[in-house]
Amino acid sequence: MKISEIYSKANKPVFSFEIFPPKTIEGDYKLINTVSELKKLSPSFISVTYGAGGSTKDKTIDLCESIQSQFQIPTMCHFTCVGASSIDVKATLKIIESKKIENVIALRGDPPKDQGVFIKHPMGFANGTELIEFIKRENFSFCLGGGCYPEKHPDSPTLDDDIRFLKKKVEAGAEFLITQLFFSNQLFQKFRDKIKLAGITVPIIPGIMPITSFSQIERFRGMANCQIPDDLVAELEALKDHPVEFLDKSIQFTVSQCKELLSMGVSGIHFYTLNQSRATIEIMKSLI
Numbered sequence: 001m002k003i004s005e006i007y008s009k010a011n012k013p014v015f016s017f018e019i020f021p022p023k024t025i026e027g028d029y030k031l032i033n034t035v036s037e038l039k040k041l042s043p044s045f046i047s048v049t050y051g052a053g054g055s056t057k058d059k060t061i062d063l064c065e066s067i068q069s070q071f072q073i074p075t076m077c078h079f080t081c082v083g084a085s086s087i088d089v090k091a092t093l094k095i096i097e098s099k100k101i102e103n104v105i106a107l108r109g110d111p112p113k114d115q116g117v118f119i120k121h122p123m124g125f126a127n128g129t130e131l132i133e134f135i136k137r138e139n140f141s142f143c144l145g146g147g148c149y150p151e152k153h154p155d156s157p158t159l160d161d162d163i164r165f166l167k168k169k170v171e172a173g174a175e176f177l178i179t180q181l182f183f184s185n186q187l188f189q190k191f192r193d194k195i196k197l198a199g200i201t202v203p204i205i206p207g208i209m210p211i212t213s214f215s216q217i218e219r220f221r222g223m224a225n226c227q228i229p230d231d232l233v234a235e236l237e238a239l240k241d242h243p244v245e246f247l248d249k250s251i252q253f254t255v256s257q258c259k260e261l262l263s264m265g266v267s268g269i270h271f272y273t274l275n276q277s278r279a280t281i282e283i284m285k286s287l288i
């Protein structure tokens with residue numbers, strides 16, 4: 001089923017989950033168990049990430065296919081164009097299409113760590129918008145989503161510039177946008193206000209992730225460019241040597257964050273599960 005249809009027909013919030021392709025066979029087995037647990041929450045769809053630089057291409061596509069066939073859950077395939085020519089992109093999309101995967105989130109991707117800045121392939125694409133334009137031009141019938149950044153994409157000089165480009169992404173064919181993870185609903189609301197002013201009307205879906213260990217805090221701040229409220233950091237720091245209480249506190253924060261987002265009228269929430277079911281199940285139990 002197409003995600004655009006899921007959002008347009010839903011008469012209640014749409015909950016969906018992101019997983020990533022494991023690197024080990026043990027991880028594969030664990031993931032089957034995680035997906036079985038997550039299925040009990042009746043997710044509207046599950047998305048599978050595309051490893052940096054397309055490193056998990058086959059596994060991402062295979063996982064989407066098997067989740068659809070084994071669990072009857074619609075999937076969304078993440079797809080990036082780092083280091084890929086338009087010929088490579090087209091070939092991969094043909095494979096995705098042949099597996100009856102109807103939804104793709106089309107992303108630029110991050111540059112390799114030693115490269116620093118993103119350099120487009122000479123026969124490829126400079127950003128997510130160019131990728132979406134190409135997918136449409138080639139007449140693929142995927143329902144296309146895109147990424148968005150309530151606290152600004154790190155390469156962008158200002159949030160206003162980023163939103164100007166986001167408008168082009170929607171005009172090119174993105175039917176919904178999923179956010180980078182964030183912890184401040186206030187910043188998300190400011191972003192939504194700007195999006196509205198820019199005339200963007202597609203669903204903007206918060207991407208939410210509970211903090212499951214203290215070391216994640218610095219990583220999120222660096223990688224995802226996101227602010228974490230000082231009082232939450234202080235509370236979690238006090239519990240950093242008590243994993244059970246730490247997770248409980250973090251889940252409590254995420255539940256109130258999600259409840260507030262739902263009261264703000266978001267169309268749904270996409271949970272970054274990190275292939276773990278426990279935190280997501282606990283949070284969802286308080287929401288449904």
Ligand SMILES: Cc1cc2nc3c(=O)[nH]c(=O)nc-3n(C[C@H](O)[C@H](O)[C@H](O)COP(=O)(O)OP(=O)(O)OC[C@H]3O[C@@H](n4cnc5c(N)ncnc54)[C@H](O)[C@@H]3O)c2cc1C
Binds near residue numbers: 080169
């Ligand atoms: C929901 C979500 C899922 C993700 N999943 C994955 C994944 O599975 N695998 C992975 O490797 N990465 C993933 N990422 C990370 C993503 O690939 C990176 O954040 C990447 O740096 C940006 O990709 P994008 O398509 O979102 O950004 P883009 O829309 O391409 O924007 C990137 C930068 O270019 C600028 N820009 C955009 N359009 C133009 C234009 N027309 N002219 C000039 N500048 C422009 C933007 O302002 C921004 O600064 C995900 C991100 C999100 C939000």
